[in-house]
Amino acid sequence: MKNLFYLVAFALPLTGLAQYTDVINSNRPGLSVSAYAVGTNVIQMEAGLFYEQSDHELLNTESDIWGTDISLRYGLLFEQLELNYEGSYQNQNISLIGTDVSENLTDFSRNRIGLKYLIYDRYKSEERSKPNLYSWRANNVFQLKNLIPSVSIYGGATFNMGDNPFYVGDPAVSYRGMVATQSKLTPRFVLITNIAYDRISTDFPELSYLVSLSHAFGNPKWSAFLENQGIQSDRYSDVLLRGGVAHLLTDDLQVDLNLGASFKNTPTRIFVTAGASYRFDLHVDKIKAIDEQSADANGGAIKKNAMKKKDRKENKE
Template sequence: HKFQFKNLLPAVSLYGGANFVLGDNPFYIGEPTISYRGMIATQSRLTPRFVLITNTAYDRISTDDPELSYTISLSHAFRNPKWSVFVEHQGIDSDRYSDVLIRGGIAHLLKENLQFDFNMGASLKNTPTRIFFGIGGSYRMDFHKDSLKPIEDQEADQNGGAIDKKAMKKKK
């Protein structure tokens, strides 16, 4: 349960999408109907209970006011793994809006794929200062199914190798 340097190597994902401004929206005067966005997300499992997540996004790429933002999040699972806490630092930079935000919260896994969270945060700038809270939920759609293979059909080097004879002994 200790930190290992190899755990700093993150899982990486790429995201691409589009923003759509429909109708006569007074908040987006002069914006194109479609603008593009992209993001790089990473996740590193530092220890069995600590996870570091980063998101770096470039939004409204094809507009006059593109936005660069990042989020760094550290989460910690409690002994009851259905509960976790998190802290986040978020930076936003564009000609239209710039800010630095901090937030923290708690999350609960209600069912295998259903999670709820409560968070509070504040901006670090004073033009104006923002204090906020939020309640959220997420549902994971997991279409991945592992194929079950009888143990006698598995090779010794699969799933972590051969079982150590002392692995099941109670630790003192």
């Protein structure tokens, strides 16, 4: 989906044991979450502005919705672990069609924090990450084994700030669990799936899925995605489809645009989102750090031996 700059997904098999990549790994555009973390000591912000037109046939209402969404991600302790916050704050103006009656609602439609941990890395094995030097087809054409995904698990909490008009009656804190998978189908196609159970402990728990297919173009700075989302709850159920593009401006900055719509008329939803992702890259590769420490130690030993030789020479003179 939540998409990433999908170019990163194609580079992931080359990173071995590390989650960190040289190019920003964003979950935008879309809402799906990749299986991989951003890398230790990487601080990443992903934000966007959205507009939605929503018409409800049974209630005879129409709504204009404006809002902003933000995700803050941090690579915590080790490569497989990520701490993240996701929030959406919106203003919804609801009008009764054919009358002057209207209502304005403003609050968080999404406000949660959690931890994601990679429990299985499909490309952890160096042998599995290597290209087949004898077969172009093996490296570039879809094979059934490519469906085997990397898998991460997520646990977190959703917060209601005061009397939230979008979630009337919900407690201040509820809980969320998710499984995220990521498969590299070909060098240009990546499949991501999310299955989540949200608002656990409320009267209206929500089960949802996200399936996202991304494609990198010949120019690797451009990618596109198509995403399907399903939501099942006694409060609200729907099936949504969205698609969009992302463009890499620098190794640390990506911009994106996506459009989407629902499949039913209670309500009918049409929406557009534009956003960007930026990372503060404080990552230090462990292997590189060890090599530098070793080089410093060897350099110190060489310098020390040279001083000893100089002292012996001076003593002889």
